[in-house]
Amino acid sequence: MLQGTGSDVGKSVLVAGLCRALSHRGLKVLPFKPQNMSNNAAVTPEGGEIGRAQALQALAARAPLHVDMNPVLLKPQADRTSQLVVHGQVRGTLGSANFREARRTLLPEVMASYRRLEDRCDLVVVEGAGSPAEINLRAGDIANMGFAREAGVPVVLVGDIDRGGVIAAVAGTRAVIDPEDAAMIRGFLINKFRGDPALFADGYAAIARLSGWRGYGVMPWASAVGRLPSEDAVVLERGLGGGSGKLLVACPILPRIANFDDLDPLRQESGVEVAMIPPGTPIPSEAALIVLPGSKATRADMAFLRAEGWDIDVLAHRRRGGLILGICGGYQMLGRSIADPLGIEGAPGEIAGLGLLDVTTVLGTRKALREVAGTALGAELAGYEMHMGVTRRGDAAPFAMLGGDRPDGAVDASGKVMGTYCHGLLASTGLRAELLARLGGNSDGLDHHAGVDAALDELAADMERHLDIDGLLALTEYRG
Known part of the structure; x- marks a missing residue:
């Protein structure tokens, strides 16, 4: 031991x-x-x-x-x-x-x-x-x-x-x-x-x-450690990414951020800089992509995002035509509302989301835990779901199709705002390449799993x- x-x-x-x-x-x-x-x-x-x-x-x-x-x-x-x-x-x-x-x-x-x-x-x-x-x-x-x-x-x-x-x-x-x-x-x-x-x-x-x-x-x-997934949020305090002249991907550090290793495949791309944005710091206007990450307490993190003024940054990014990707809790935040009638994450209540996707979420006692595979952005993806809550789409199209016929997530009419429950999707080489292409960049085409x-x-x-x-x-x- x-x-x-x-x-x-x-x-x-x-x-x-x-x-x-x-x-x-x-x-x-x-x-x-x-x-x-x-x-x-x-x-x-x-x-x-x-x-x-x-x-x-x-x-x-x-x-x-x-x-x-x-x-x-x-x-x-x-x-x-x-x-x-x-x-x-x-x-x-x-x-x-x-x-x-x-x-x-x-x-x-x-x-x-x-x-x-x-x-x-x-x-x-x-x-x-x-x-x-x-x-x-x-x-x-x-x-x-x-x-x-x-x-x-x-x-x-x-x-x-x-x-x-x-x-x-x-x-x-x-x-x-x-x-x-x-x-x-x-x-x-x-x-x-x-x-x-x-x-x-x-x-x-x-x-x-x-x-x-x-x-x-x-x-x-050991230099190899930098190519391994990080377990503890301690690493977020040191900042991630580096370099200049690269596509900037910005991710706000929420108090209950979860599964932030979703971003690791992007960090390994030579043409990408991943910036973890600490509280008290605005989301950079030069970001090509904003990722709203998973959260263990979505309502509380949504309130924190607003208190930090990050909601203003996200909405301004959208008006400039920038891309936004929400994963799990981040997907829920992109919707119209997040309700917690049973008090799963604290006192019962409801909070408004960012309103960028026509979806609503109700938290419940059942936890979805499963490995998934399917297609999104015209490419294959593999990952896993881990969330409590049911999200219902209005007029928004699904982001992905899983298992052949099960829709996941949502994307707005412009294709610029995307949300998904699939953790780990950015490890899928083809999907990551397609995402970077939409940002005007190129992927190194590396197999993330083989690299680990x-x-x-x-x-x-x-x-x-x-x-x-x-x-x-x-x-x-x-x-x-």
Whole structure:
């Protein structure tokens, strides 16, 4: 099990790379994360949902997605609650008042998933959440040491040297956690090192001396990581895209933005710059395309969009003849209204949309979770649906036809405003090329999925070079 000295130290990516490296060695390996908190999710073949990071890890392990890989998923909403997803299906909401108690009741279900995975493979690689040093969250924990001790899984602690203070972070973790928890940690590894690792030799030795744990290597900053889907919204704070003289695609960062990896295929295009627009910043008037992304709380994010004045920017973009694409919650926002009579996302109510598409949405208790395929913009598409609510079209034409005869989404009469429930559609090479052509640009024609797979191979090779994979294997029950 890889746990971290904090969030965003690279646990998810390292688990993915380890899964691919062990798969190269001929092992049947599966990923597992007991509890995840993320609005980035993926649909499994059986119609459930798991964290997007576990979907990437499953790809790395060359294994089909399964809800057992992430039995508990918390999806933050607008009113300080989280939607609780257990074994891929919605099981209500949790707030701060009942969160800790609910976790205790979920440990048996977490363990059942883990044991099922154990029975199906040679080795399970587990990812923790946050940090075991957050001792205020230790009671009832199922994500880090609570799980590790229940399952008897050896832990390796990951420290992020790029953020600074890694010696204190690793040694300090040993100092603050319970001795029985500390006994589960068998070693550490350092991630995101820039420069010559020899320069950190004294620091590496100091960590080993102060913590009493052995090191399993120093992982350099890996360029392949930039070609992998990002799990956490932390990356949005750093901005995405870059360069000049390119087609500009602008996407506002909404408070409950979800599945923002939908934009990754555009980021890989050499002629495209993707700009994530933070609050307090207008949407650039030079944008060729505005993407309204998915949202875990559409009404609240619609209100936020208006409060930021982004609605004015979107409408001005439309008047200038610019293209607009709304995905899932963003599609709902493009319509006339979003009603929530049952209070699915908070207090019952209704909010006006942008009115750019002749559609209306009513949120409900049923969640659509399915993989989809069809055609849009004259090209083939493949993706997945993940939404609560029914959207009805008025006079607008559908954006796509799925499964041959099922309409999806809507497009206005000008063809400039498009909305769809299909996440992942921009990974479809032909559709992406057609969209860029309508913007006056060209696509590189790259296969996005093949690119991700190649990046995983590169990451695994880097890990084999810089980490003691044999030593990590020796910690486990696997004996070949």
